[in-house]
Amino acid sequence: MNLLVCISKTPETTAKISFTEGNSKFNQEGVQYIMNPYDEWYALVRAIELKEKHGGKVIAINVGPASNDIVIRKALAIGADEAVRVDAEADSSTFVAKQIATYAKDNAIDIVFCGKETIDYNGSEVAAITAEMMDLPFVSYASKMDFDGTVATIERDIEGGVEVVQLEKPFVLSAAKGLAEQRIPNMKGIMMAKRKPLNVIEAVAQESKAKIVSYSVPQGKQEVKMIDPENMDELVRLLHEEAKVI
Amino acid sequence: MSVLIFAEAKNGQYKKTAHEVVFYGAKLASSVGTEAIVFTIGDGANAADLGKFGASKIWFNDAEASTDSQVVSALISQAAAKAGASHVVLSYSALGKAVAGRIAVKMDASLVSGANSLPEDSKINKSVFSGKAIASFELSGDKHVISLMGNSIKPEETGASGIPEAIQLEVPASKIKVLETKTVDGEVPLPEAELVVSAGRGMKGPENWGIIEDLANVLGATTACSRPVADTGWRPHHEHVGQTGVAIRPNLYIAVGISGAIQHLAGVNSSKTIVVINKDPEAPFFKAADYGVLGDLFDVVPRLTEALTKFKA
Numbered sequence: 119m120n121l122l123v124c125i126s127k128t129p130e131t132t133a134k135i136s137f138t139e140g141n142s143k144f145n146q147e148g149v150q151y152i153m154n155p156y157d158e159w160y161a162l163v164r165a166i167e168l169k170e171k172h173g174g175k176v177i178a179i180n181v182g183p184a185s186n187d188i189v190i191r192k193a194l195a196i197g198a199d200e201a202v203r204v205d206a207e208a209d210s211s212t213f214v215a216k217q218i219a220t221y222a223k224d225n226a227i228d229i230v231f232c233g234k235e236t237i238d239y240n241g242s243e244v245a246a247i248t249a250e251m252m253d254l255p256f257v258s259y260a261s262k263m264d265f266d267g268t269v270a271t272i273e274r275d276i277e278g279g280v281e282v283v284q285l286e287k288p289f290v291l292s293a294a295k296g297l298a299e300q301r302i303p304n305m306k307g308i309m310m311a312k313r314k315p316l317n318v319i320e321a322v323a324q325e326s327k328a329k330i331v332s333y334s335v336p337q338g339k340q341e342v343k344m345i346d347p348e349n350m351d352e353l354v355r356l357l358h359e360e361a362k363v364i
Numbered sequence: 365m366s367v368l369i370f371a372e373a374k375n376g377q378y379k380k381t382a383h384e385v386v387f388y389g390a391k392l393a394s395s396v397g398t399e400a401i402v403f404t405i406g407d408g409a410n411a412a413d414l415g416k417f418g419a420s421k422i423w424f425n426d427a428e429a430s431t432d433s434q435v436v437s438a439l440i441s442q443a444a445a446k447a448g449a450s451h452v453v454l455s456y457s458a459l460g461k462a463v464a465g466r467i468a469v470k471m472d473a474s475l476v477s478g479a480n481s482l483p484e485d486s487k488i489n490k491s492v493f494s495g496k497a498i499a500s501f502e503l504s505g506d507k508h509v510i511s512l513m514g515n516s517i518k519p520e521e522t523g524a525s526g527i528p529e530a531i532q533l534e535v536p537a538s539k540i541k542v543l544e545t546k547t548v549d550g551e552v553p554l555p556e557a558e559l560v561v562s563a564g565r566g567m568k569g570p571e572n573w574g575i576i577e578d579l580a581n582v583l584g585a586t587t588a589c590s591r592p593v594a595d596t597g598w599r600p601h602h603e604h605v606g607q608t609g610v611a612i613r614p615n616l617y618i619a620v621g622i623s624g625a626i627q628h629l630a631g632v633n634s635s636k637t638i639v640v641i642n643k644d645p646e647a648p649f650f651k652a653a654d655y656g657v658l659g660d661l662f663d664v665v666p667r668l669t670e671a672l673t674k675f676k677a
Binding site for chain 1: 554
């Protein structure tokens with residue numbers, strides 16, 4: 119069984135967000151990068167667990183430059199068997215999905231795992247586009263998954279609750295909190311990761327029709343207004359008259 | 365040409381998010397000089413009122429309600445083709461997120477997910493980096509799929525009810541079987557809520573949640589919680605707001621006994637007004653708040669509930 123896990127590199131959660139070149143480019147200076155948490159904690163770990171139970175292999179795929187290798191090696195250290203890096207700038211979700219779909223079709227992938235979204239662009243786009251390009255069913259926001267080797271029973275988060283669905287492989291899934299427990303790579307894993315294959319392949323062409331041209335920073339909040347804890351009538355008045363939210 | 369708007373029905377009803385997409389789609393249609401057509405799946409029984417938000421036509425297809433992205437995207441793109449749509453507008457909801465990308469591929473269209481503004485000169489904005497920045501996307505080509513972030517536009521009734529018309533579409537067979545749906549009835553789901561009361565570890569235990577529920581009841585608010593509270597099982601998982609939980613942008617977010625870790629803020633910092641109630645003056649949440657109350661939540665919350673009850677009466 120071949121399980122493909124899409125991993126993305128994102129700025130660390132507490133990173134300071136700023137822009138350069140006339141607010142058209144993300145300022146990478148001093149920014150720490152991590153593997154997107156939904157990809158690492160949930161998608162990758164659940165794929166590894168399934169491989170441990172049913173056999174087969176876990177392949178991590180990333181689209182990006184050689185500087186992404188550090189994140190890819192981490193995926194190998196956690197337990198992926200091999201990795202692929204598509205050597206190109208990930209300039210849109212459609213472009214990234216095209217690379218994943220092309221690789222998955224050529225390599226008889228049974229399940230494609232993605233995180234529910236990246237914590238930088240928050241689009242939730244790649245998994246759905248990949249599924250469409252592969253003409254496969256797609257289960258989004260999976261928070262629990264049982265799999266018997268052919269049939270998967272999945273709980274997915276929906277507004278105000280969960281939906282339990284069942285389907286047969288092959289399919290595409292996006293992972294939410296709950297799908298697995300985070301695994302910290304151990305020394306053995308880190309040593310082994312250095313010897314695991316990381317294949318670099320060329321990108322296939324794909325036009326991007328929505329491109330970021332500039333960024334702005336939302337207007338800062340005004341200084342917090344402190345209210346006397348004894349005087350909640352004053353807070354109610356401000357919420358009604360000043361903030362106009364009640 | 366037209367703008368095709370997908371209005372999602374929940375148990376045959378159209379809620380605020382459906383009104384928002386129709387109103388947004390109608391404004392978009394008038395800005396590009398074309399008509400706004402609403403499309404919905406189901407019997408169309410309650411769809412007539414969607415006309416009030418500016419749609420000139422209301423189409424429905426009597427397929428069974430589905431959450432399968434393959435089925436729903438096939439229906440929407442057929443409707444878009446029938447309408448000769450230049451734009452497809454839908455909600456950035458669980459279903460909207462799962463289908464928007466598929467529709468963009470089928471239509472060979474540009475895609476912007478979670479937009480919070482109308483396109484201007486082929487540019488459209490959305491919030492990125494968990495609310496810490498706004499990105500402006502430039503759209504190329506002649507077809508566009510836009511999903512709209514909830515609570516980013518205030519729907520207004522500008523027109524009259526329409527008459528829903530049935531349209532014939534080919535319904536593909538689903539490869540996904542729904543075994544069960546477990547949702548909380550009667551409560552406004554968090555992503556749609558305008559008023560949210562949220563509580564954290566400062567509550568000390570699940571048995572103390574009565575004061576939070578009282579406050580939420582008098583406001584008509586939806587309750588939420590921080591990650592540690594959901595992780596320890598004090599409150600159900602679907603109430604967890606923050607980076608790994610649900611991201612929300614209500615008009616009013618009241619945070620009770622939540623310190624305001626950056627991961628929590630990432631899920632709530634787009635709220636229009638934030639009130640923080642905490643006894644720790646060093647709680648980082650005060651920096652992100654509009655109004656702060658420094659005090660013991662077990663005194664402050666009942667006092668606020670009382671003040672609101674007086675205000676409502």
